[in-house]
Amino acid sequence: MGRKKKTQVFVLKPWCWYCEREFEDEKVLLQHQKSKHFKCQLCPRKLHTAGGLMVHSQQVHKCDPEPLTNTLPGRDGYDIEIFGMEGVPTNALAEWKARKEGEAGTAALAAAAAAKRPRHSYTVIPEADLAATLAQHKMLMASRTNVSMPRFENPAAFNYGGAPPPFSNPPFSNFPPGFPMPPPTFAPGAPPPTMPPQFRPPFPPAGMPHFAGSSPLPPGVTPPLPGAASPLPPFRPPTFVPQQPQVALVEVQPPKDGVIWPDTTASPAEKRAQQPRYRYVSPTPGEAAPDAALGAIGSEAELTRKRKAAADFLDIKPHNFLVLPDRRLLLTDFGSAAELDLHIKHLPRHQCSVPVGTPDYIAPEILRMAEDALVHLARSCHSRDQPSTRDQGYGSDVDWWSLGATLFEMAVGIAPFWADSISETYELITNFQVRL
């Protein structure tokens, strides 16, 4: 007890509240308190507690006791009864603990561990895991059916709307979000899709290498967006529970005591039948289940229909597809959609200064143009000229990119540009080499 273990588990040593000295052992602490603090100054008697010393003084020496000896200033009173570590005021204890942890560096480590996104392997996820995730998700959905809005686990992490950067709202919110918000579907990584307008912060906060290198600002000019964004804490998506298959329905128990199949409730065949590749979709209506291949076909059709309706969707991701009971797909969340028509295939450039979409599915041209806009804005602080309205921005192609990323995630189980942080994701997207 009492020392820092290799595993970084911080163990508090016993310490004396009166003089803030640490001890290896509680026994030694008691000895110390007896001889240093609870010693009668009129006789050789040593007492166990401050109260004991007071009673001793009053009864033996018939006088009020002297203040306790050898204490830190302000801690020489008799009002607090302390015996070893017993009776130490809780606030003092917490303060001490925080201080010690800070000294040991574990506080920083713990914070880093909490903030770090869980490690994701890029290998193909075993089907059992996928099935487990699906079952888990279904359970989650079932439990949420009466909750109209998805709840944030950590609302503080999503306070971007509260302190908007200069042009946080997209200038082209032509479509009010007319559809009910879909609850988050594929849990990993992406935050709930209810924050206007970008849901995940559009850009990494100031100081991220991606932008530090790419905005050559003259000295003395404060870049407006990073400046505005700097008071915000570095964004981290809420740490989510790693996708452990928790649902007993699907989970295959590992061998126990040498018994290869220790599960006594279900046969291997039943567990096997729950794997996605054996799942059977009954052709009778009302028994439908999502199907990745079907989803792909359906979503392309829907997207084409959307194209005919002449709108740029801009936020295609698994979360925004709802599967109807008749196995058609419903596209939702038009909060960031922009109107296009058959003649105007691209948005005007000045409307492309803010990245809209969800980071994992965002197209590189959106990022590039937003970055250009930033640079432009920084340069134009003096000249005050606007980006030309005639310049072409991005067009409907960005939707195809998002759909591709979505299909990739549906097939592989992880978003194609998944990384530990959003800035890394952005870097992966912008540096992606198209190879066919």
Next chain:
Amino acid sequence: MSGDLSLQPPTDGISSMAWSPDSNRLIVGSWDGNMYLYHMAAPPQPPARLSHPAAVLAVAFGSNPTIAFSGGLDKRVREWDLASGQCKVLGKHDDAISSIVWCAEYNVLITCSWDSTLKVWDPSAETGLALRSTHTLPSRAYILSYAPSSQNLVVSMAHRDVHVYNLPALATAVEGQVLEPAQKRESALKFLTRSLACMADGQGWASSSIEGRIAVEYFDPSPEVQASKYAFRAHRQTVDGADHVFPINAIAYHPIHNTFASGGSDGFISIWDHKSKKRMKAYPKYPTSVSALAFSPDGSKLAIGASYEHDNALSAEEQGRVMVLIKDTVMEDCRPKAKA
């Protein structure tokens, strides 16, 4: 393994196998969603493939070698005309169909399902009227086994439930009638029943559990006969000092010698004589788990389906192997030894 005739295997695990009454055809149900029909011809022929919308879990032949039945994860009971490859849906269960038996004496098909029901079908009835009766079971049903000589049908279920039905009563029951099983038992084994087969003489059955153990039980409820039931351990291995206990996936009784074969996830097949309580033969290890076993009705061949059972028994690289083998030495191998 040497000496076994190897047939072209399915592309995914084997769930069930059945021989035609003339012992010339073998059907194999597979998790790849197909039923494979093999003809026992001199040079092995590639099988005919009868495709289903989902994995096939149970197959059975009818009285005629051109009629077969199948069921699986698509919940439908299918009757196949093997000559034309046409299929007819007799009806459906509410969950996957786990086992099918054909009772030639009564011309009825009996199916059981994970929906905890047993259904009796009359395939000769008009379309849509094939269902003769439905019987609710206490748990999900896994295995059916029929002993023609004593006309008993054993249903093995989850939670170690075992019901024995008297076939004449079952075959003549009408829809809506509540038919009590002739016997309600609990498995003699403490773990989930993995496989079960009735003795060729109809006196009882052998069942195996996921925990490497085989029990031999008898139908006769009299105390002296019941006292003779027993269980023993099998399909275990000691690997690096640790005891490994494998599920026993398949049990099949030899139709003539009344001895049985057991196949486990350890890849071994053993032949046992339940009367002398002896193992008569242990075949060399197969490279993957044994999923299904079936003796041909003439007793000359043993069909062996070997594939991974998704039960943790194999390492990832071994899991892809699927084999269909025919062993033709079983007439000798299964002959009980003369008492010394």
